[in-house]
Each structure stands twice: as C-alpha cells, then as structure tokens.
Amino acid sequence: MALDYEKVEKPDGDEPTQKTPQEVASYWLGQISYAEKKRQPFIRRGRQIIKRFKNKRTQTTLGVPMANKRMNVLWSNVQTQKPVLFAQTPKANVSRRNKTKDPVGRNASIVLQNVLQNSLAMEDFDYVMSQVVEDRLLPGSGLAMVEYRPQIEADQVGWQAAETRYLHWEDIITNVARTWQEVWFLGYRVFMTRKEVKAAVLATTGDEELADQISQEITLDHKEADDKGDSRNATEQSEAKAIVWVIWDKSEQQVLHIATGYAQAPLAVMPPPINFDGFWPCPRPLQSTTSNDSTNPVPDFEQYVDQADEIDLLTQRIAGLTKALRLRGVYAADMESIKELMEAGDNDMIPVENFMGLAERGGLDKQVAWFPVREVAETLFKCIEARQSAIQIMYEVTGISDIMRGATDSAETATAQQLKAQFGGVRIRESQKDVQRFIRDLLRKKAEIICEHFKLEVIQAMSGVKMLTQVQKQTIMQTQQLGQQFAQMQQQAAQQAQQQGMQPPPPPQPPAVLQQAQQALQALQKQIPDLEEAMEEPTWEEVMAILRNEKLRGFVVDVETDSTIEPDQQAQQQSATQFVTAVAQFMTAALPIMQAEPDAADFLGELMSWVTRQWKGADTIEGALDEFVEKMKKKAEQPPTPNPQIQADAEKAKADVATAQIGHQTAQVKAQAETTKAQLGVVAAVADHQHGMAERAADMAILQATPPPQPNGGPA
Secondary structure: OOOOOEEEOOOOOOOOEEEOHHHHHHHHHHHHHHHHHHHHHHHHHHHHHHHHHOOOOOEOOOOOEOOOOOOOHHHHHHHHHHHHHOOOOOOEEEEEOOOOOOHHHHHHHHHHHHHHHHHHHOOOHHHHHHHHHHHHHOOOEEEEEEEEEEEEEOOEEEEEEEEEEEEOHHHEEEOOOOOHHHOOEEEEEEEEOHHHHHHHHHHHHOOHHHHHHHHHHOOOOEOOOOOOOOHHHOOOOOOOEEEEEEEEEOOOOEEEEEEOOOOOOOOEEEOOOOOOOOOOOOOOOEEOEEEOOEEEEEOHHHHOHHHHHHHHHHHHHHHHHHHHOOOOEEEOOOOHHHHHHHHOOOOOOOOOOOHHHHHHOOOHHHOEEEOOHHHHHHHHHHHHHHHHHHHHHHHHHHOOOOOOOOOOOOOOOHHHHHHHHHHHHHHHHHHHHHHHHHHHHHHHHHHHHHHHHOOHHHHHHHHOOOOOOHHHHHHHHHHHHHHHHHHHHHHHHHHHHHHOOOOOOOOOOOOHHHHHHHHHHHHHHHHOOOHHHHHHOOOHHHHHHHHHOHHHHHHHEEEEEOOOOOOOHHHHHHHHHHHHHHHHHHHHHHHHHHHHOHHHHHHHHHHHHHHHHOOOOHHHHHHHHHHHHHHHHHHHHOOOOOOHHHHHHHHHHHHHHHHHHHHHHHHHHHHHHHHHHHHHHHHHHHHHHHHHHHHHHHHHHHHHHOOOOOHHHOOO
16 A cells, blocks of 8 residues: 555655654655745745736835836736747757667657657647746746656556646745755645545555545645635635645655645655656746745846836826826906806807906906916926836846837848847847757657657557558568569469470469468558558667667657747748758759769768758758668669660760771771782782793703704704
C-alpha cells in the first residue's frame, strides 16, 4: 500500500530516518505552510497589480484615494508587450546534433519533429502560453508543465497525448531558495471534490476501502473567492473542495499528494510518473526581474509605479481643468436681457427696456465680467505637458520605444526607422529569448514523453513518415525471392519443352505462399507507394532504438523552436530570395563537377549543407537536401542520357567518318593495286631485258664459235 512507512531525507543532508505516514504528512504540511508564508508578500503584491490591470483599484500605491479619472498605462503596456513576447504558435524544429551523414538520425529527427508539431496542433498551446506570458508581465512569474495523458480502454492503453497544462501563479510553491538550482521541491495546488479525492487515492493505492475512508474524513477547506478575493464571503452555492498539494521532491526522487485538510497521511507517495531530464515536469519559470538572493521576482510594474501614479494624478487634474474650461460670467441683476441674449438662437433680436441706460453704462461689453478661462487653459496645457513628460519617462524606464507604438515621423528615412526599430528591440530582446527558452524546454519535455511512452502505432500515425518495419522488409525480400524462383521454374520448363520439340506448357498457378505474399505486398504498396525507395531507408526498429534510448537520443536529436515573435515579412522574403539565389548559383557550379567526378558528391553535399545552415529556417529542408545529394551521386555514377539531337548528330558524324574511312581504304587498295601492277611491269620488263640479253649472249657465243670463211672458197 502506498501509505506505508517511507524514508524522508531532509534537504540539509541528515541521514534518512523511518517516519510514519502521519509524520510524513506533518513534515510536508510544515514545509508547505512555511513556503506559503514566505511567498505571501509576492502574492499580495501580485493581486494588487492585477486589480490595477483590470482597473478595479480604489487607491494608489501610496494609499491615496484614487480619482475617478485615470489612465490605465499598465493595461496599455501589457497589451503592447504581450504580442512582442509571444505572437505565433511555435514550430518544433528537431535536428541532429551531429551533422554527419546519418540516415537513421535524420529519420529519427523527422519523426520526432512531426509528432511534436501534431501534438502542438492537437491542443490549445497558444492559450496556455498567453496565460504564462501574462503572468510574467503582471505578477512577474509564469509557469506551465507537461503531463502524460494516456487513454485507458479495457485495461489497454489506447491513444496517448503529451499535454501542456497551465499552472496559476498563486498555486505554486518551492522551498526558500536564492536561485533555481537550489530548489529541491516544487509544489502546485489542485482543488478536489470528495469524489475526485477517492478516485485519486484509489488510483495510487488500489485499496477501495482506504480511498472511501479518506474521502469521507478529509476536510473541504477551499471555497471560490468572491470578487474581492476573499473566500470567506463566497456564496453558499459555491462547492467546497479539498486543497491538495502535488509535491515533486527532487531530494528523494518521489511525488507526494499532501492534503491540507487531512493530516493523518499523504494521499499518495509514488515515484515520478515520468523520468524527466532534470526531474521537474516543468521548465524553469518565466520570470521578470530577479537577483541572486531570492527566487521570488519583482514585477515589472514596480519599476514604473511612481510614474503611473503621477500620470493618474495629472489625468485627474486635466479632467478637472477641462470641466472648468467653460465660458461663464456675471452681470447686474437688473439686466435680465443679457441672460436672454446668451440663451437666444441664431439671428434673434432681444428687446431691452432701458436701452439708453445700457448705453450710459458703457455698452453691453461693460455689463458682463467673464470668468478668467485664460489662466485655466494655460494651467491645462501645463498639466498635459507634464503628463506627456511622465509618459515619456515611463517609456524610458520600460524600454517601449515609439516605433513599437507606431509613432513614427513621415519625414524620417527608411534607414532611420529601421535603426529606431532595432534600438527599441534591444530592451525587450532578453525577454523574448527567455520566452523562447521556456517554450523550447516545454517541447523537450514533450519529446521525452513521446519517445519513452508513446506506442509505435501512435508515433506512426502522428508522424506520417512512410517507413518499413524489419518484418515488412523481410516479407518484401522473401516475396521477391519466391517470385524469382517461380520465374526460373517457368523458364526451365519452357526450355525443356523446346528441347524435346514439344509445345511449351501453359503457365502454372503460383504457389499459395507466393500468392499470399504478393497480396500482402500489394496491400503494403497502397500504404507506401515507393517501396523501392523505402527499402533503402532505415526501419522503424532502428529509428525507435534511438528515440527510446535516452543517452543516444541526447546525442542524436536536439529540440529547438523557431522564433515566436511576429516575423518581419520583408526581411524574411529578402533572406529567402538570397538563399534561393545562392543555392541556384552553387548547383550551377556543382552539377558539372559531380557528373565529371561522382566521388566529389559527398564533399559538395557537405558544403551545401554548411551553406544551408547559414540561413535561419533552412534546416527544415536538410533531409530533402540529403536525399537530393544521394540521388545526384547515383545519377552521376550512371552514364549520362544523351540528347536525341546530339545523338543523331553523333551518329551522322560517325557515319561520315565510316564513309570517309571506306573511301580512304578503297583509295589505298587502288593505289596498292596500281603499285603492284607497276611493280609487276617492272619485273616483266626486267625479265624481258634479261631474256633479250641472254639471247644476245647466245648469239654472240654462236658467232664466236663459227670459223670465218676462207678466201677463194678453199677449206680453212
């Protein structure tokens, strides 16, 4: 049972001691009472400021009765500063801390970002932040927390949500501390009926008898306050409730429910429902002026309350002088005609009984003594100038510049107005950063709940990311293998029939296993049309392994928020134009390099990512940039697709070259034939010459061998 003996470690470092439930309740009731006592001056001053903001005040800060005429500069300043601090719904921006190429980390970032964005869209986050910012501007401290809200259906967890809950500034206590780092317990107050108390005790203990007993014995010590903030004057119809403090004890790493109307035991003692980083279910409070001596802030209104009182006093004087600024005068009692003249209409003539007597008295202008309105008007102008001076001093104190109120001079140049706008934003910039820090921490706590407690089905539905599970990938691969095996069997059967001179058999029916796998594949393809691309992406198991692991998640995924202030449309458009121009110029120079050298794609992709990160907001396209680089790298590795015109020209040039080569070869053959013929002619001529020389040699030999004839015909 949750109300058994507990160890309670004192924050001063003493050894843990065994305490009974009653001692635990008594200890925490004492802590709560002391914390409320120390916070009471801050609560009282905050209530006064809110009454003044609503214009329900009856006295000034110094206790002087408030006049009927006043200028509510507090309302005006808050309405001016509120949209400057928070003007639009934040957008979750989840990015990898390690910017190296990591498909699993990139997909984990995309999944978490989409789930966070849908979580913000499913609740009224703007209303919560509006209340927090208003608390920051009025009493000086605003806070909200993140709660895990699962829907239990038939003992099964159904839909899950991480909701942002506003905490009223009066319902928050901490131990007395100088800085937030010294806070070891945080409590917030809730009001419960007896039925709600019973349900809460039953949910934590499971003991229905004990829950019923506590709900009957608990004192309902809270009633709704009346218009004056006093619960003692509340109407009898208002339902009484029990005050229950939910205490987050960081020293013991536990959560307690302490009811001020039940001192016998805590209503619940349990471990934290969510193991948040830093233990707390909320960010550091959004506070106004603080110092290192107390966590209770000083409201902004305290810095210019004297000027506000002076403005109210001058406003009352201006109202009185304005009322006195009327045309009034006195006249002799026997001159009733003067009164009739003042009340007469246009072009009316008033008869005078003793007209000659009026002339003897110096005429009409001598018969009336007018009230001295000139002195009243001069005093009125002085009061208006004094009030305007007080307002200007108040603007100097608060940092609200004329550019924020739209009071600009038409003769000023655009550069001068821009400089005034930048100067006017200097004083408010720290507050804007603090609001963005608060929202960022809320989103991080949402991310912790989503990653550690949301089911895979809920994350898939909220993210909308089309990825495959490991089982689906294996199913696709097995289906492809079965299909290939079946196709090979068909091809082998057709080849055997052809070799035997037979007609090819009709195609057989696929096996039942293959048919079932193909049907499952078709159903999956309806959900994820591009299965081929999905097969190359990480699986849900790989992504969830990072999101579920707190240590890995901290190094891979970082949660930030974009600016929550009203954007400068002209500056955004100019920045977007510059970004697109820079990307276009880069791609024009990079694509030819990647086509010529595919290995340069990694370097160019990293260079492009670095260029992209220089523009705020461009990190949302980081995933698309990685995919584009991968596709361009694969495309660069493939042979380029030729242009049809260029291909036709190349074919024509190739044909011309072939024709020229054939002509050249033909000419070479002809030249060789002529050369051969000439060579054969030379050989024949040489042979004829040699044959002729041989014949002549033979003839000479014969002639030499024949004796010459004797004279007178005698023998030789």
